[in-house]
Structures are given as structure tokens and as C-alpha cells.
Amino acid sequence: MVNKYKNVLVWFRRDLRVRDNRALLQALKEGDRVFCCFVFDTNIIKYLSDPRDRRIHYIWGSVAELKSRICSHGGELYVTHGKAEQEILNLSLKLDIDALFFAEDYEPYAIKRDDMVTQSLTKLGKKVFRLKDQVIMAKDEVMSPKGTPYSVYTPYKNAWLKKVASKVIPDTGKEKIDWKNLAFDGKSAMPTLPDLGFAEFLNGKPAVQPGESSAQSDLLHFSTKIDQYEETRNYPFLDNTSRLSVHLRFGTVSIRDLFRLATSKSTLGHKAWLNELIWRDFYFSILFHFPYVTDRSFKIIYDQLEFTNNQTYFDAWCTGKTGYPIVDAGMRQLNETGYMHNRLRMVTASFLVKDLQVDWRWGEQYFADKLTDFDLSANNGGWQWAASTGCDAQPYFRIFNPSLQSKRFDGEGTFIKKYVTELSKVPMKFIHSPWLMDLQNQKQYSCLIGTDYPYPVVDHSEMRDSSLLMYKQAREKEVINRGTRKR
Ligand SMILES: Cc1cc2nc3c(=O)[nH]c(=O)nc-3n(C[C@H](O)[C@H](O)[C@H](O)COP(=O)(O)OP(=O)(O)OC[C@H]3O[C@@H](n4cnc5c(N)ncnc54)[C@H](O)[C@@H]3O)c2cc1C
Structure with missing residues (x-):
């Protein structure tokens, strides 16, 4: 087969692998000489204020492996x-390329950047x-019969599966790469x-x-545990989820490999895990079709919520010092490792918005x-779900009780004790609500409240x-505003 282009460039971005890499494989088929590049984009990294940012370390290590x-x-x-x-324009001119290949992105900034690159290269022929x-x-690719994007997960999922x-x-x-x-x-x-x-x-160690x-x-490791995923995925102390989110975020693993694992058997574990991969696609689709969600509530009515935004509460939440052990353990896991278990992301997010009445956008930011696996679509989707402002979100009147969540998902306090070491001697009876200990108990268990x-x-x-009142008032305000707008 005659190749179509003399010199081509592959621009790696969030697809930092060679296996099953669509842009690379296509370029190798169509170009006589295939150049490869990666850009540390200052438009993005200038916002990373922590010199030890975990994502930069992850990207740097992944790029180094890709290069080798x-x-x-x-x-x-x-x-x-x-x-x-x-950088892409300069490289394209320097290498005298005829064609550029890259994997498409669905985030608003990336779309704008990619449009700019496309325009400037197209102008040069x-x-x-x-x-x-x-x-x-x-x-x-997955739209309702009316041709509109889905905003509820279950019909989206059914259409996706079809x-x-x-x-x-x-x-x-499986293709043998012709290098x-x-x-x-x-x-x-x-x-x-x-x-x-x-x-x-x-x-510390990443x-x-x-x-x-x-x-x-x-x-490979997760493939040996996936059968138990459904029963175990909600327990943070078991750590039985795949922990593939960072790899997915930066494309060191192919989503199609994950899809094949999820559909390789039909155990409850496989089905439940496939569901999560579909949630991921769903939130990508929401962000793509409704980009306003980055600043506003998906359900516009909830832009009327009047959060109190108490800075002291917010600081206590960030540092894992709210006095609610399960919330504090989750936040400390995030601060120490750059990861938080999904159950705790839901619990801590709900707590910030509904117990502390802090704007979900503060928590999202x-x-x-902090998250090494931070992905705009899933993070925004998760926060709006917990705040009840999103598409197919938790109903506003469902408010997690942190102590009950704690008893249910960390019954013996194993996870809590790992991160909230002040409570390491506190017995099961008090671990979910340590403020119930009297002074004698506090002394006995070496933890003065x-x-x-x-x-x-x-x-x-x-x-x-x-909070129920706060949501009720927002709904009422929207009804009044709607009336005024109509008149
Ligand atoms: C408030 C909040 C914020 C979140 N922020 C992010 C984020 O920034 N980045 C991120 O990747 N996930 C986010 N999630 C979703 C979920 O918590 C993580 O994907 C999951 O904990 C990652 O661990 P894992 O790889 O072991 O997941 P597994 O349980 O093994 O799931 C497999 C993969 O499915 C995807 N997935 C799982 N759950 C969801 C979900 N609810 N929504 C979308 N995709 C999902 C992820 O890519 C994950 O790696 C957030 C959830 C909440 C409630």
C-alpha cells in the first residue's frame, strides 16, 4: 500500500501509550516518516501552584516511558x-509535515486549542x-430518538449498550505495529x-x-478481582476497585482494553464495572453537549441556592478536621495520596454542600x-450529583448522614483509623461518633475531644x-423569577 503523506506528526496528549493508540496507528499507516511529540502545555501547567503536583510527576514519568x-x-x-x-505550529514547520494526527478531546479548553491548531495548519495546506x-x-454517537443528548443516565446507558x-x-x-x-x-x-x-x-510514594x-x-491485577467488584466496591478499607482512573485520565491504558475486560464475562462484578465505564462516557457526553456546567448548575434552578460559604467550615473540611471521622478520613486520604475512594467522594461532597452549606464549586475546585485522576467531566458530574444540581443527580432531599454512612461502609473503623490516627485506640462503639464519649472514655482511649x-x-x-429549607427556597425563588420573566 502506498502511504498518503510524506512527513506526519503524532501529537500525544492524554493517550500516553503505544498499545491500541489510534492516532499513532493511523499515522504509521498513512505516513512515510512518522514524527512524534508531546508538549508540556504552559496554558495548563501555569495553574498548578504546587511544585510537587502529583499529576506532573505522573505525566513526566509516563512521557519518559513513552519516549523510551x-x-x-x-x-x-x-x-x-x-x-x-x-509549539505544534513550530514543530510542524520545522519537520515540514503534511499531516498531523491526534486523539480528540471533549473539554472546552481543549476543543478551543485544537480548533486553533487545526485552523493554523489547515491554512498552511x-x-x-x-x-x-x-x-x-x-x-x-448516543442520542435520544429525538436527536437530542440524554440527560438521564439509565436511558443513556440502554442506548449506549444497544x-x-x-x-x-x-x-x-492485537494488531502487530509496523514501526x-x-x-x-x-x-x-x-x-x-x-x-x-x-x-x-x-x-512520599505516588x-x-x-x-x-x-x-x-x-x-492485569484488577482482572483477578473483578468478579468481586459488585460486593466489595463500596468499602474503602478493602481497596477492591480497579484504581485505573489515573491511567485512564492520561491514556496510559486503552479504554477499549477496559471495555473488553468488562464484557469478557457476565458476572455481577463485570456488569457493575461496565456500568462505571458507561458513567464515564455519560459525563463526557454531558460536558460536551452542555459545556455551561463548568460554571453553572446543570439544573439552572439551583443557581439560586444561597450557600453560606463559611470559610472556617471549608478549611476544616479541606484539612480533614470536621469532627466527623469518615469525612476526615476521606479528606486526609485525598491530601496524603491524591486519591479518594468513590464512596468517600460522595460522602465528603455531600457533607460539604449539605452539612456545611458551601458552594459545590469550591469543593469541585x-x-x-488534589486528585491525580482529576477529570473535568467526571469531577463536575460527581459534584453536581452530590449537590443535587446535576443531571440525574441525587434528589435534593436525600442527605447522607455521615455517621450512618460510616457504620455501613467502614463498620469497624478500619479505614478511619488508617488516616485519623488520633482515633486509633477508640473502640467500634464510638468510632463513628467520637463526641459521644464521656471524659473517662476519652482519657481511656487517649483522645480528648x-x-x-x-x-x-x-x-x-x-x-x-x-439545607432542606435552602433547597426549598431556591426552588421557590426560581418559580417567582420564572413568573417575572414571563410578564
Ligand atoms: C464528587 C466526585 C468527584 C469525582 N471526581 C472524579 C475525577 O475527577 N476523575 C475521575 O476519574 N473520577 C471521578 N469521580 C468518579 C469516581 O469516584 C472515580 O472514577 C473512582 O473512584 C476512581 O477509582 P477506580 O479507578 O478504582 O474506579 P473503579 O470503581 O474501578 O471504576 C472504573 C473506572 O470507571 C470510571 N468511573 C467510576 N465511577 C465513575 C463515576 N461515578 N463517574 C465517572 N466515571 C466513573 C473511572 O474512570 C474509573 O477509573 C468522582 C466522583 C465523585 C462523587
Whole structure:
């Protein structure tokens, strides 16, 4: 077969692997000389204020592995640092490319950037190919019979499953990659972390090791546990979920490999896990079709919520010092490891919004700063779900009781004691509500409430009533506003 283009460039972004990489495979088929690049985009990384940001370490490690894989096949990965649109234009001119290949992205910033790159290269007569890679179903592939995007999960899921059944999900991971067209134009150095403005070392060990090889071994490890996923996934102390979210975020693993694992058997575990992958696609679709959700409530009516936004409460939540052990354990897990178990993401998010009456956007931003797996679509979807402002969200009158959630999902307090070490001697009877201990108990269990561990910042049942009122008032206000708008 004659290749269509002489020089082509593959731009790696959130697809940091060679296995089943759509843009790379297509470029190798269509280009005589295939160059590869990755840009540390200053438009994004300038907002990362922590010099030990875990994501940068993860990306850096993954890019280093990708570079060595590409080099081992006779090519080179050009790694640059600057504004992505400018860097890609410069490289395209320098390497005299005819076509650019990359995996498409669905976040508002990325779409704008990719449009800019596409326009500037097209003007120069170069072809640009944007390929679907990071999701199973993208953009308009799953739409309601009326041709509108779904805003409720179950019908979306049913339509998604129907669509998947009628499609072949290509298993390009099995294809033997023909590397002979990889181009080499001299060695290119990898910038160091300090070159990028970050510290060389993390504080402590990363929760997830970077790179494609680590992603493959984590996937293999989870494949031995997936049968039990349904029964065990809600218990943070078991750590029995896949822990693949960071790999998915940066594409060190292929979503199609995950889909194949999820559909390889029909145990309850496999089905439940497939559901989660569909939630992921669903939130991508919501963000793509309703980009206003990044600043506003999906259900506009809840833009009327009057949060009190008490800074002291917010600080207590961020630092894991609310006096509610399960909330504090979740927040400390996040602060210490860059990860939080899904059950605790729901509990801590609900607590911030409905017990502390802090705007969900504050919590969303905090998670965005701290989570290594931060993904705009899933994070925004999760926060709006917990705040009852989102599509198909938790109803506003359902308010998690933190002590009951704690008893149900961490009955013996194993997880709590791992992160809230002040409570390590407190027995099961008090572990979910330590403020119920009398002074004698507190002394006996080496935990003075108010000194070693805080009193609860708020009273859950009082805040529950107050939040129900806050939501009721928002709904009433919207009805009044609607009336005024009509007149
Ligand atoms: C408030 C809140 C914020 C969240 N923020 C993020 C985020 O920034 N990034 C992120 O990847 N997930 C987010 N989630 C979803 C979920 O908590 C994580 O995906 C999950 O905990 C990651 O662990 P895992 O890989 O072991 O998941 P598993 O249980 O093994 O699930 C497999 C994969 O499915 C996807 N997934 C699972 N649950 C969801 C979900 N509810 N929504 C969308 N995708 C899902 C993830 O890609 C995950 O890796 C958030 C949830 C909530 C409630």
C-alpha cells in the first residue's frame, strides 16, 4: 500500500501509550516518516501552584516511558514546553509535515486549542486528523430518538449498550505495529521536572506508578478481582476497585482494553464495572453537549441556592478536621495520596454542600487541585450529583448522614483509623461518633475531644433541616423569577 503523506506528526496528549493508540496507528499507516511529540502545555501547567503536583510527576514519568518505547523502535519523541498551539505550529514547520494526527478531546479548553491548531495548519495546506480514542462513545454517537443528548443516565446507558452491540470495537491492541515508518531526525532531550518549574521529588510514594507498563500490570491485577467488584466496591478499607482512573485520565491504558475486560464475562462484578465505564462516557457526553456546567448548575434552578460559604467550615473540611471521622478520613486520604475512594467522594461532597452549606464549586475546585485522576467531566458530574444540581443527580432531599454512612461502609473503623490516627485506640462503639464519649472514655482511649480531635463543626440533623429549607427556597425563588420573566 502506498502511504498518503510524506512527513506526519503524532501529537500525544492524554493517550500516553503505544498499545491500541489510534492516532499513532493511523499515522504509521498513512505516513512515510512518522514524527512524534508531546508538549508540556504552559496554558495548563501555569495553574498548578504546587511544585510537587502529583499529576506532573505522573505525566513526566509516563512521557519518559513513552519516549523510551518510541526510541527502542527507532523513532524519537520530541518533548517541548510552551503554549501548545505555538509549539505544534513550530514543530510542524520545522519537520515540514503534511499531516498531523491526534486523539480528540471533549473539554472546552481543549476543543478551543485544537480548533486553533487545526485552523493554523489547515491554512498552511496541511491535513489534520482528530481521532476518537479516550471514550467508547463520543459526541453524537448516543442520542435520544429525538436527536437530542440524554440527560438521564439509565436511558443513556440502554442506548449506549444497544449502540455498542451494533458496532465492532476494534481490538487494535492485537494488531502487530509496523514501526518501520517511525522517523528519526537526531536525539531530542527530555526536559527535567525543574526545567518545567517543578520539584524533582514527590513527598512520599505516588499512589499509582506512572506509565504504560504500570497501567498494564494494574489492569492485569484488577482482572483477578473483578468478579468481586459488585460486593466489595463500596468499602474503602478493602481497596477492591480497579484504581485505573489515573491511567485512564492520561491514556496510559486503552479504554477499549477496559471495555473488553468488562464484557469478557457476565458476572455481577463485570456488569457493575461496565456500568462505571458507561458513567464515564455519560459525563463526557454531558460536558460536551452542555459545556455551561463548568460554571453553572446543570439544573439552572439551583443557581439560586444561597450557600453560606463559611470559610472556617471549608478549611476544616479541606484539612480533614470536621469532627466527623469518615469525612476526615476521606479528606486526609485525598491530601496524603491524591486519591479518594468513590464512596468517600460522595460522602465528603455531600457533607460539604449539605452539612456545611458551601458552594459545590469550591469543593469541585479543591478536588481538581488534589486528585491525580482529576477529570473535568467526571469531577463536575460527581459534584453536581452530590449537590443535587446535576443531571440525574441525587434528589435534593436525600442527605447522607455521615455517621450512618460510616457504620455501613467502614463498620469497624478500619479505614478511619488508617488516616485519623488520633482515633486509633477508640473502640467500634464510638468510632463513628467520637463526641459521644464521656471524659473517662476519652482519657481511656487517649483522645480528648476538642484537644486531640475536634468537636463536630456542625450538628448534622440541624444542618439537614436547614439545607432542606435552602433547597426549598431556591426552588421557590426560581418559580417567582420564572413568573417575572414571563410578564
Ligand atoms: C464528587 C466526585 C468527584 C469525582 N471526581 C472524579 C475525577 O475527577 N476523575 C475521575 O476519574 N473520577 C471521578 N469521580 C468518579 C469516581 O469516584 C472515580 O472514577 C473512582 O473512584 C476512581 O477509582 P477506580 O479507578 O478504582 O474506579 P473503579 O470503581 O474501578 O471504576 C472504573 C473506572 O470507571 C470510571 N468511573 C467510576 N465511577 C465513575 C463515576 N461515578 N463517574 C465517572 N466515571 C466513573 C473511572 O474512570 C474509573 O477509573 C468522582 C466522583 C465523585 C462523587
